[in-house]
Amino acid sequence: MEPPGSTTLVMVGEETTSAIRSLERYANVQAASFSGESDAEVARWSVSTSAPYVVHDHDPLGHVAAAWVEFYDDQSTYGVLELEIERAVEAAERHMISVPDYYVVLHPESLPTTWMHWWLGVLADASPNRVIPWPDADDSLASLLRHLPTGRPWPEVESWLPGVAGSVPDRIGLHGSR
Template identity: 45%
Template sequence: MSRPNSTVAVLVGADSSAMVNRLDSLANVRGITSGDSDESPHRRAAQSHAAYVVHDADPLADVAAAWTGFFDGKGEPGTLEVAVEAALAALRRQDVSLPDYYIVLDPDSLADTRKHWWFGVLAGVSPARVVPTAATTTAVSGALSTLSSGRWWPDPPDEWLRGLRNVVPDRAGLPSSRARSLS
């Protein structure tokens, strides 16, 4: 799958599909929901020529669920490792791709461990790529128009994804003790 010409944002949070549909009415935004077509939103995003493509198909959704389940004590043993390997395989096959940005709708409504996933784990890996916003069309449209640049996701993602078991929620995104001792 080729790299999209558009800036791609995955919307996550409550009613993300409805928000994608509302944003599709904007002139410079192409909204793609998971159930729109038999073709994956990732492939359709790569074919778009809109300035922004927003969709609701998080390529790391299973990893996020497994990580939060692992630390909330609700996951089965091995679920996180299986989810990570499945995500890595899908990324390698180019069935999915990491978005330019994750836009997290109404982050205050998220459970604590899920907040740590977005604003600790993912923001720790690439800080500018996770954007919190209110769950309104105006707020999301404003967030799209003011996206800042920043470092891309580490490529390949193998090391940081396989290391998730060791990323504790309330420490996620903080500098490691090794990094602090080197500075």
């Protein structure tokens, strides 16, 4: 979905807007904050740029993340989580969504516990070098762009996303557990 030469970063956390604004002035960065836009609208915006870096705050797995957090916080049912996973897998198979190259988790220590387990546990378990905890939403993000870690790309969504329903907070990432 993204332009072939672009590296896509999705910012998550309380200070995403200021993080995105801190990168807008760089010529090699196309940055925007989205609120309420559909996956298709964000995809159209993303492919319209030739910038080396595409930075935004629209998580294509946001519905799955919210359903996972709500399930483990006893605010929703397992059926809702399964439905959101199924929808995301179908969208990925139809190339309607794609996981960004990197998730940058701003101030992870300030996130509610279950959200922290989602970002730094569930997602990082799927591709450890592709989820980056970051302490600040300021100009230091520009240096992050220059030193992004390398590693294997994300596995295909359909190979790992169905298993996240069984990824228990406080257990994910522990040897032999899910």
